[in-house]
Amino acid sequence: MAVCRGQMAAFHGMGPGASAPPQPAFFPTAAAASAAQGHGQARGQADVEPDRPIGYGAFGVVWSVTDPRDGKRVALKKMPNVFQNLVSCKRVFRELRMLCFFKHDNVLSALDILQPPPLNFFEEIYVVTELLQSDLHKIIVSPQPLSSDHVKVFLYQILRGLKYLHSAGILHRDIKPGNLLVNSNCILKICDFGLARTEEPDEYKHMTQEVVTQYYRSPELLMGTKHYSQSIDVWSVGCIFAELLGRRILFQAQSPIQQLELITDLLGTPSLEDMRTACDGAKAHMLRQAHKPPALASLYTLSSQATHEAVHLLCRMLVFNPDKRISCADALTHPYLDEGRLRYHTCMCKCCYNTPQGRQYTSDFEPISRQLFDCTWEDSLHSVHMVKEELHRFIGERQRGNKVPLCINPQSAAFKSFATSSVAQPAELPPSPVAWE
Numbered sequence: 001m002a003v004c005r006g007q008m009a010a011f012h013g014m015g016p017g018a019s020a021p022p023q024p025a026f027f028p029t030a031a032a033a034s035a036a037q038g039h040g041q042a043r044g045q046a047d048v049e050p051d052r053p054i055g056y057g058a059f060g061v062v063w064s065v066t067d068p069r070d071g072k073r074v075a076l077k078k079m080p081n082v083f084q085n086l087v088s089c090k091r092v093f094r095e096l097r098m099l100c101f102f103k104h105d106n107v108l109s110a111l112d113i114l115q116p117p118p119l120n121f122f123e124e125i126y127v128v129t130e131l132l133q134s135d136l137h138k139i140i141v142s143p144q145p146l147s148s149d150h151v152k153v154f155l156y157q158i159l160r161g162l163k164y165l166h167s168a169g170i171l172h173r174d175i176k177p178g179n180l181l182v183n184s185n186c187i188l189k190i191c192d193f194g195l196a197r198t199e200e201p202d203e204y205k206h207m208t209q210e211v212v213t214q215y216y217r218s219p220e221l222l223m224g225t226k227h228y229s230q231s232i233d234v235w236s237v238g239c240i241f242a243e244l245l246g247r248r249i250l251f252q253a254q255s256p257i258q259q260l261e262l263i264t265d266l267l268g269t270p271s272l273e274d275m276r277t278a279c280d281g282a283k284a285h286m287l288r289q290a291h292k293p294p295a296l297a298s299l300y301t302l303s304s305q306a307t308h309e310a311v312h313l314l315c316r317m318l319v320f321n322p323d324k325r326i327s328c329a330d331a332l333t334h335p336y337l338d339e340g341r342l343r344y345h346t347c348m349c350k351c352c353y354n355t356p357q358g359r360q361y362t363s364d365f366e367p368i369s370r371q372l373f374d375c376t377w378e379d380s381l382h383s384v385h386m387v388k389e390e391l392h393r394f395i396g397e398r399q400r401g402n403k404v405p406l407c408i409n410p411q412s413a414a415f416k417s418f419a420t421s422s423v424a425q426p427a428e429l430p431p432s433p434v435a436w437e
C-alpha cells in the first residue's frame with residue numbers, strides 16, 4: 001500500500017531543534033520519580049529532543065515534548081485561563097471530557113492529564129495527546145504532489161472520524177484543514193474540540209452562530225439559522241475535499257456576505273425551501289440579488305483527479321439545504337471511496353490482524369461510538385467554583401491507578417513560554433456572523 005508507507009516523508013518537519021536547553025517540559029511527580037527510576041524508565045536527558053511549540057489552536061497552545069516515562073514524543077496542550085468565567089470553564093471541561101471519551105483511530109484523544117496543583121492554585125490544565133507531525137493545511141500548501149490515492153485516503157479518514165463523532169452525538173463545528181492532523185504514514189486524526197458540542201434535538205432552541213472558520217462555514221450558518229445539525233461539518237468536509245483536489249481554498253471570500261456569494265456562484269440561487277431556516281434578513285438579501293444558475297460543471301476544472309465520481313460525491317456534500325446534504329456514513333459508501341475502502345482501512349486500523357489462515361478482517365470498517373457523549377453533567381454546574389472543584393476531581397479520578405503521574409516542570413524553557421501564553425489571537429477565532437436584522 002504505497003500511500004501508507006513512507007510516501008509522505010517530505011511532510012516530516014520534525015528535525016531536532018538547534019540548541020535549545022534540554023530541560024523537559026514535565027516530569028514525574030517527586031514521589032513517583034524514584035519509582036520510575038527503579039523501573040529503569042527514566043532516561044538521561046542528553047538524548048532528549050528539546051521541547052518546542054508546534055501550534056496555537058483557538059483555545060490553547062500545543063508543544064512537542066518527550067514523555068520522560070518512555071522517551072516517546074507526545075503533544076502537550078496547555079489550556080490557559082480556564083476559570084475566567086462560567087462559559088469558558090464549562091467549555092474547557094467539555095473539551096477535556098471529550099478528549100477522555102474518544103476511542104477512535106481518526107480522532108485525537110487524551111493519553112494523560114498532568115497532575116494539577118492543589119485546588120487553590122489550580123488555574124490551567126495540561127493534556128498529553130499523541131503527536132502527529134503535520135496537518136492537512138500544511139500538506140495542501142506544500143509543493144508535495146498528492147496522488148488520487150492520497151486524496152482518497154485523507155477524505156476516507158476525515159469521514160470515518162466524523163462518522164464516529166456524529167454517532168456520539170457530537171458536532172465538531174470547526175472542521176478545517178488545520179484541525180486535521182496527519183503523520184508521516186498518512187494517518188489522519190481530527191483535533192481541536194474547543195468549539196465542539198452535542199446535538200440539539202429541540203429545533204426551537206437557539207444555538208450560537210459563532211462557529212466554523214469562515215471559508216468552511218455552511219450556507220445555513222452564513223444565512224443566520226438559529227438551529228443547525230451535524231451537516232454543518234459535512235459542508236466543511238466538502239470544502240476540504242475540493243481543496244485537496246484543487247490545492248487551493250474553494251470559497252476564499254473576504255467577508256461572510258461575499259462567502260455566500262461565492263457559494264451561490266457555484267450552486268446557483270437557492271429555492272425558498274432550501275432557505276427555510278435562514279433568517280428573514282438573509283432571505284431578503286438573497287431575493288434582492290439577480291438569479292444565478294448553478295455552475296457545478298466548473299468542479300471538473302479543479303484538477304485532473306476531479307473524475308465523474310469525485311465530482312458526484314462533492315456535489316452531494318456541497319448541498320445548500322442541510323437536510324439534503326449527504327451524511328458521513330453514506331459518503332463512506334459512495335463509489336468514489338468504496339473501491340479503496342478496504343485498503344485505506346487496513347493501512348491504519350488496529351482491529352484487523354494476520355492468522356496462519358490469512359488476514360482476519362473486522363466486520364465493521366467504520367465503527368460508530370457505542371454510547372452518546374453525555375453532557376447532562378453541565379446542567380448541575382452553576383458557578384466557576386463548582387466547575388473548578390468538579391474538574392479537579394475529574395482529573396484526580398482519571399489518574400488513579402494510571403501510569404506514573406506527571407506534573408509540569410517549572411524549570412523548563414517550555415514552561416516559561418507556557419506561563420506567558422494565553423489564548424489565541426482574536427483573528428484565529430471564527431469571525432462573528434453577519435448581523436442580518
Ligand SMILES: [Zn+2]
Pocket residue numbers: 345346349350351352361362
Ligand atoms: Zn481493521
